[in-house]
Amino acid sequence: MNDDAMNEIVQEFLVETGENLDQLDQDLVALESDPHSRELLGSIFRTIHTVKGTTGFLGFGRLESLSHAAESLLSELRDGRLELTRARTDALLEVVDEIRALLEAIEQTGEEGDRDLTGLVATLERLQQPDAPATSVETAEIPAPAPAPEDVDSPPAAVPAAEAPAPPATEPGAPKPGVPAPARAEPAPPAAHGPAPKPARTSPTSPTPASEAAEPGEVAHADSHRSAGESSVRVDVDLLDSMMAQVGELVLARNQVSAHVDLLDNQALHQTVQRLSMIVSELQEGVMKTRMQPVEQLWSKLPRVIRDLAAQFAKSVALEMEGGETELDRSLLEAVKDPLTHLVRNAIDHAIELPADRVAAGKPETGTLALRAYHEGGQVVLEVTDDGAGIDPERIGAKALERDLVTAAQLESMSEREIVDLIFRPGFSTASVVTNVSGRGVGMDVVRTNVERIGGTVDLTSTPGMGTTFRIKIPLTLAIIPALLVGCREQRYAIPQANLLEMVQLRTSDGHSDIEQIGGALVYRLRGKLLPLVRLDETLGYTPLAGGEETEAVSIVVLQADGLLLGVVVDDVFGTEEIVVKPLGQHVKQVPLFAGATILGDGSVALILDVIGLASTAKVEEVTAGLGLVGDGADETARVGERSTFVLLRVGRERRIAVPLKAVSRLEEAPLDAVEQAGTGRVMQYRGDLLPLVALASILPGLDGDADDAGEEGEEARSVPVVVYSDGERHLGLVASEILDIVDGIFEVRSVGASPGILGSTVVHGHVTDVLDVRAAYKLSTKETGRVA
């Protein structure tokens, strides 16, 4: 055999064994929770056995002796002569690590290197000694393990032969290492652990090792697997990548051809192009499929990571995985690997409490870490949920102050959601003790950056005491994406469809009332909620068109990015087109608003708008807009459906109004004699200042009739309830008829009944209740009192 052929075999061995090792990690951890699973033991045994056989053939003596020692131990376990103890699992996992290290050395140098394995081999041999109490019967019968030591260079046939008579399971495998033919060694690994009918490349790991064949080692099984293996081909990943790139180009060329053909009057050509177009689409789909890999591939390493971490932190953690078959482009899978691992580490390090603390908190001693993957709206969602301590906004806020990430004033004005979001800021880490796992203050920001780099988003929901869920959303593929083409000043721009929520077209006549300005910032009332607007032409640095007024129609593209809703006013909206994202050159890539460029059907170049860039630009404008009304509007929109606390008011006879508690600075019972007339409005003295008072009944639509009643009712009473609302230095007292309750819960606010000052309606205590849009009410009241603002 010449060197090239040998090298090829070694290469193949390295790849296959690498995959087998990942499987081993998984199986061993799974085995710990199900120590008697014959399937798992069989699978593990076969994998190690294959490694031993192949290494013997290839002349890697150290690998062979190590796998041999492990195999001996495994054979005892499999045959039920020994119990799987933690020490044994540890040793076997260490074997996996050592084999990995040896493989790395072989890959780099072609040699095994000189790692010292004697300690581990000795440990393995010691662990083959039966456990003193439990297995006394077997010990008497089986002195076999004893002669094992020091057979480092002895032919591997010796031991398999010795164990061959034991279970039928070993029979197909046992003779092989003795007579190692290359043809045998090659197909063996997929056969050994490949219960899945698919080729190893697309689904190399089985999600549930339990689905393994019940009779692990049967010859018939091995054969059927082998034939499955033969129907698949291993393909170099670079080749797949370049194929994908070429298919991308082909799609672009197809788009261009179609565009040109549309101008011609040639029936035959039209048909040919149509057919070409179809074939290209199918080809594109096919190539994309070859690059898809199940998420469980990403997860396969985690059981081991979690086991080790849990042990390190003396925590007890159970892992749940759901949706591992969800598929994702391999480059994306690769890109979310680190962020996902980081989240898992964080969850174990920071989130899940020590067993004693958990019990004290009334939770099960064992924490649960759940990984979930599923499709949602053309995206893949990866969730990491723990049932740990949750994220306490107060602690986060305090930490952010301490680290100078925010000022006290900023913190004051932030919603809980925004505060919790601070953990994604660079330089943030709440771990009081810096561990070697996480807590160095580099982490969550890197997680977010990495995910956003591939066009994804990360957000989190957390309930203190109950746990936290991180949600990573990523596109299915990056190579070819559908995009909406919009026009701005004679040029077209592409917006990734993943960011697109809806489009709104306004006729100027009826539309103008809906676009409003707050301190120079444009907002639009989208179904009763304020949507911050950005003018694309202005954002791109164009001066507004002469006259300043829109033409007869305004197009708003509603986008979402990073949990923020944003409306972009564009000049035109064209159709959608499949685009291939191409990078920008170094002279233009610094412009934060562009994510790349693409070539359109007509051959022209279009810039791709970066929605996160647009959104962050918009955010800057919100902050500088003085009152910051836009930001809060968007925030309240996002909070719908979340847990929130409302102050429940009665206004008039029976109208119920809910005011978000976070908008309320104080609840006062104002003695009637403290309410005085000042100018056109009523005021009361409040903390050394004058507090303008506004009767809710008088500013909210549909309550005019009740207003007088409320007044009368108020006259009868000694005092009126006042909800004090503060915006910086300004205060306003909203006068209600009665403060009923403070309620806490998840309320779905429906836009039914939305009107000026009312966000929408929800049901509280079985009554339809209007949710007050405090900002809008404030605005209305300033009209009412004429002097507040």
Place this chain on the structure above:
Amino acid sequence: MSHDAPDGSGGEGAVQYCTFKVDHLLIGIEVWRVQEVIRHQPMTYVPLAPREVRGLINLRGQIVTAIDVRLWLGLDRLDAATPSMNAVIRLADEVVSLLVDEAGEVVEPSPETYEPVPSTTPRQIRNLCSGTYKLEDSLLLVLETESVSRIALEHGGASGLAGARRAS
């Protein structure tokens, strides 16, 4: 850098240059750097990009940044009626198009005729060109392609500022 080679005396170090006319200047770019010279192409304007970036062109499916060399050299823009040529050159990790007035011939000046650019020349020119060959009837300014990349980096800050200014 190949134009440093002429420091020695031997004729072995002679380098071939593609020459381009930019206003009254004659610019030389090493032949192997020049991928092709093409006529004026339709361009996509890039808002907020540095002034010198005239747009993006579609070069057989590759998106190439077109840079107006005149602006770099501190000269006025070519009047709109006169179409410029695209000199497509290879940089370390990308291809860019330099907009020039005209393409000239390929020359192989004698290394002895090389001299650094005099310190009295405008700074913009010295930023891009470090040396000149004294040809018979004109001076050939050697364009340092490295500086094309460097200017991009310097502009990184500038365009970032532009963005921030716009945003505020």
